Amino acid sequence: MRIAGKKISTGTIAVYLTVIVVTIIMLLPFAWMLSASLKLSRDVFAFPIEWIPSEPRWQNYVDIWTKIPLALFIYNTSKLTIIVTVLQLLTSSFAAYAFAKLHFPYKNTLFLGYIATIAMPWQVYMVPQFLLMREFGLNNTHLALICLQAFTAFGVFLMRQFYMSIPTELCEAARIDGMNEYQIWAKIMLPLSKPALSTLTIFTFVTTWNDFLGPMIYLTRTELKTIQIGLRMFISQYSAEYGLIMAASVVALIPVLIVFLALQRFFVEGVASSGIKG
Amino acid sequence: MLMGPQVLIEVRLPNCSQADIRQRGRMLVTIAHATMSDNPVQAGRKKKLRVVSKRRRRVENALIAYSFIAPNFLGFAVFTLGPILFAFALAFMHWDGSNPITFAGLDNFWRLFEDKAFIDALWNTIVFTVVSVPATLACALGLAILLNQKIFGRDFFRTAMFFPYVASLVAVAVVWNMIFNPEMGPVNMILYTLGIAPENLPGWAADRHWAMVTVILFGIWKSMGYYMVIYLAGLQGINSELYEAAGLDGANAWQKFRHVTLPQLAPTTFFVTVMLTIQSFKVFDQVYMITQGGPGTSTLVLVYHIYNEAFISWDLGYSSMISLVLFFLVLAVTVIQFRRQKED
Numbered sequence: 001m002r003i004a005g006k007k008i009s010t011g012t013i014a015v016y017l018t019v020i021v022v023t024i025i026m027l028l029p030f031a032w033m034l035s036a037s038l039k040l041s042r043d044v045f046a047f048p049i050e051w052i053p054s055e056p057r058w059q060n061y062v063d064i065w066t067k068i069p070l071a072l073f074i075y076n077t078s079k080l081t082i083i084v085t086v087l088q089l090l091t092s093s094f095a096a097y098a099f100a101k102l103h104f105p106y107k108n109t110l111f112l113g114y115i116a117t118i119a120m121p122w123q124v125y126m127v128p129q130f131l132l133m134r135e136f137g138l139n140n141t142h143l144a145l146i147c148l149q150a151f152t153a154f155g156v157f158l159m160r161q162f163y164m165s166i167p168t169e170l171c172e173a174a175r176i177d178g179m180n181e182y183q184i185w186a187k188i189m190l191p192l193s194k195p196a197l198s199t200l201t202i203f204t205f206v207t208t209w210n211d212f213l214g215p216m217i218y219l220t221r222t223e224l225k226t227i228q229i230g231l232r233m234f235i236s237q238y239s240a241e242y243g244l245i246m247a248a249s250v251v252a253l254i255p256v257l258i259v260f261l262a263l264q265r266f267f268v269e270g271v272a273s274s275g276i277k278g
Numbered sequence: 279m280l281m282g283p284q285v286l287i288e289v290r291l292p293n294c295s296q297a298d299i300r301q302r303g304r305m306l307v308t309i310a311h312a313t314m315s316d317n318p319v320q321a322g323r324k325k326k327l328r329v330v331s332k333r334r335r336r337v338e339n340a341l342i343a344y345s346f347i348a349p350n351f352l353g354f355a356v357f358t359l360g361p362i363l364f365a366f367a368l369a370f371m372h373w374d375g376s377n378p379i380t381f382a383g384l385d386n387f388w389r390l391f392e393d394k395a396f397i398d399a400l401w402n403t404i405v406f407t408v409v410s411v412p413a414t415l416a417c418a419l420g421l422a423i424l425l426n427q428k429i430f431g432r433d434f435f436r437t438a439m440f441f442p443y444v445a446s447l448v449a450v451a452v453v454w455n456m457i458f459n460p461e462m463g464p465v466n467m468i469l470y471t472l473g474i475a476p477e478n479l480p481g482w483a484a485d486r487h488w489a490m491v492t493v494i495l496f497g498i499w500k501s502m503g504y505y506m507v508i509y510l511a512g513l514q515g516i517n518s519e520l521y522e523a524a525g526l527d528g529a530n531a532w533q534k535f536r537h538v539t540l541p542q543l544a545p546t547t548f549f550v551t552v553m554l555t556i557q558s559f560k561v562f563d564q565v566y567m568i569t570q571g572g573p574g575t576s577t578l579v580l581v582y583h584i585y586n587e588a589f590i591s592w593d594l595g596y597s598s599m600i601s602l603v604l605f606f607l608v609l610a611v612t613v614i615q616f617r618r619q620k621e622d
Contacts, residue, residue: 155350
């Protein structure tokens, strides 16, 4: 077959067709969400689907802010997500440097402690963890969620795998130059580990922003709730207000979309180089 | 200080090969050695270091290393390791969270066999895992192979496939429920226009027989993009000479896939299988959002049962016993996978 003077094989056409169809399936729910967010609730299920509403109802995006304390939920979630992500990046890369480049007693034992818990589902120990937090007086605080999400074995493991691929000669050279270990970490390892840091940022940001079970267990007071719990509350309170629910969902998606698009070019590289592919 | 650090920062990992970096690292060491004697501060420091006993230096080095690990490890030990050990102990106790703890022996264990909801939950979790792991894996691998080719708009397609994975679960689950709404949702509307009689239309989340299908479809849609990215990384690690050699031997596309791609991807497939299995065993959020475990117990899964027993019934000992079952399931599957990979 010839298109625009170029010979194109049927194989290529099949590849494009498959990719386009799958992409449409992947994105259709989002298109539907966006479209429904601009409709009156009674028009949401009209069939055939009117993808672009003839009279877009922007009022939905105004109303959601007053029906539930959406701004407060977003503030709470942003606060939690940023603190958790920063703590995670700092403490993980810090610990990973020691595991990858320094020698000390019980190194392997300690690292094994981390590895052993990676495969351990959080759900296995969420109950005792909750009891412990309650003992510390931390239930119904954001600090509880920060504590349980900021120090993961996964973060240490991911950063350590990446640091292992950085030649030790670099650290040795820097040591001879008179740098101490903290300077080596800050001035050599950190700048070199951008792909791994980006990967960890995406993972941590997305996990914390979208976390549901954690906030559901720990936060019962409305003023502390995160966007996911708030959205869920909204859905059960106004179950028939489809247009509003969709508008609130779109708002909840936007921050993740921004972070993801900003960092996604690092992602494949990060996954590949940090060795989490196994 | 020497020029060292500035030079070092310029070394960009992804742009040069490992050997290249090693070479540059060695060069820097040489430069550093050569210039060191000109630097009185360095020379003085070196002399002082020699005086310090070997043992003291080892202690100092260990302390520095521990200072790196401490911030993370303290948090990890208190909030993860501690609760894990506590979970194992709690499985053999009776506790409602407020009255004193009493020792239960194997009471909680025997209760598992009489608990109809637990058996349903275990069965549902296994069904969910057995169906969704191979399905997600196949979709992810297929997509990765398609998107590893040089096609127009490749980055856009990759991003689009990955997006459901990062999207908020609450938001996409509510859309999913609307789209699959049995009476008004577009999916059933389309099936109806295609000529399926109204009484034969699937009831999706509201129907005992379709509820699990709905949850599984949602899971595949949500997570396959992530595993596709991992497969892409694996595919990029395959040496292209292998394909050239296979081509010279007259292999067709399928033979290349069967005899080059699949074996080369074995470590990636191992990783993806283990990850997917663990994810499937601990599924909760999507079930909670889409079916609330129902109708009846048709989509009740293990973590849902743990959640109910702990935070609804406050039967903390028993819920920890179910956690223990979950733990041993995950452990068993991981060990079996490891064995199989070693045999290969």
